[in-house]
Amino acid sequence: MEAISYERASDVAGAIRAAREPGAMFIGGGTNLLDLMKGGAARPVKLVDITHLGSGLDAIERLPDGGLRIGALVRNSDAADHALVRQHYPLLSQAFVSGASAQLRNMATVGGNLLQRTRCPYFYDTAFAECNKRMPGSGCGAIDGYQRTQAILGASSQCIAVNPSDMSVALAALDATVRVTGADGERAIPFADFHRLPGDHPERDTTLRPGELITFVDLPPPAFPEHAYYLKVRDRASYAFALVSVAAALQLQGGNVSDVRIALGGVAHKPWRASVAERMLSGGPLNDERLREAAAAELRDAKPLAGNRFKVALAERAIVRAVNVAAGRSSPGITGVVA
Structure with missing residues (x-):
């Protein structure tokens, strides 16, 4: 030992x-x-x-601009049930509750959730010699191995693992900011820049510098308290990571989409902001035809392998369903489960 x-x-x-x-x-x-x-x-x-540590790292408080600051040491269960989160950021509350089990949410912290390593059996099981994330240069066993849960977007020849966090998918959609402190002082990292795609260095999941500590997550003023939905599609209804998840939030004016945010989980090495779909939906009427076209355009550059090709159609359908539920055009039904 x-x-x-x-x-x-x-x-x-x-x-x-x-x-x-x-x-x-x-x-x-x-x-x-x-x-x-x-x-x-x-x-x-x-x-x-x-x-x-104190210093407010275990607290949730309003910011002067009307946004919200969540301390890195706040437990996931406390964040999910906090009145300000539930009322003003329901997308985030739903994502928290979708993650792990109640027991784990009672222990897991917001900062720790951000730092979850990608969930790949070749990374977690040291019996597999090939894992560039664990041993850079050793190869990626998943590429010619078990592919069902792996990435279809943004992957590289070095790694096809996916980020497992539900919370992070919602934070990506909400344009959060991660605040960190290190030996060189404090800095703010836009959420889109916090996690990395694998590229040639899959051992690096985030853009944190050595020794930096996450202190807070800041949310902008609430913009989507009425039309938001987090959809998680998984192999079983309890304690399972997403095959595909979608965080969807909208502002509607007279039947048209004035603002829309969509982020995907379970499809890439980092939470995937669906910017193509957002651009296609913003400013126009919301209907199934436009939704299907936007979802297909977002997945057009997907590069699935034989074992996870189903994820492309699954992600497209999940986008359509999540946006429709967020807009109130359909009911949530039961949590998505894939047999």
């Missing part, structure tokens, strides 16, 4: 100092990191406990 040191930080500055040691990692709820450690996919030499 490898030795691991432990340090409990009492403030943000102390946490950043403690994390300067090579091989150090922050730990909050630990729901993902401990899984990775148990399987040998993560091997930190030091754990820096950030659960007692």
